[in-house]
Amino acid sequence: MRKRHAGNALGNWYIDTACSDCTAARTVAPGLIVEKDGQSVFARQPQTEDEIRMAWRARLLCPTASVRSDTATEQPADVFPERMTEGVYRLGYNAAHAAGAHSFLVRRDTGSIMVDSPRWTRAVTAKLEEWGGLAHIVLTHRDDVGDAEAYAKHFGALVWIHEWDRAAAKFVSDLIRGREPTAIVENFIAVPVPGHTKGSVVFLHDGHCLFTGDSLAWDFEEGDLSAWREFCWYSWDKQATSLARLAAYDFDWVFAGHGGSHHLPAREMRARLEALVARMKNGEG
């Protein structure tokens, strides 16, 4: 039975005990929603307009519908898609069968690109229709396929995954192959990063926005880039080698499937990436 988690701050917003600890709510409401005993809770009640919007984001994206409010019924504007930077949006409505991973949209005049897939919902299709449809769906790896097939059929989009993770998405139209970077379209490159899974890929948009799937993320609690050894399904050593290769790119945004998304000057991002790789090669998780 669903119950209010006792760790929530007093007030009308709360998270119930069905929370699967996918961490998604914490990464759209850092500091407001925190971890407590292996689940997410409200550390305090939202007060400002921004905090109320963050709480709504958590509510709409939570794959177990565990983020609840006794009284909040009026959804503010601009909850989702959430604008992250020029042309890049977080879609919300995270899919339970993608373990609550975030998905993103790169809005382009020549055809928008969905990075990983949310759960199938009218709220997403309506906005994409308003914005001119969807040309490509690119999948970072086998875990975050979500409802990509339904979105692809609805919009007639091409779907890409790496050949080594294709078993999770046999419906795809196009494969990324081998270890070398591949252009999906102009200014949007797939870079294979075997490690988290064998077929993990990151996507570089416009030379500075890196969509990282579960290979690399921002940790709001540590204030640093991170990778997860306990959720590395293929090879931690290979993941470190793959991440080291990303230092060749001047990215200043990390958009993660699981974990936080964050902006930093490219030079600082590279320094933090190199420090993370050094920790990984030292056997630290």
Ligand SMILES: [Fe+2]
């Ligand atoms: Fe994953």
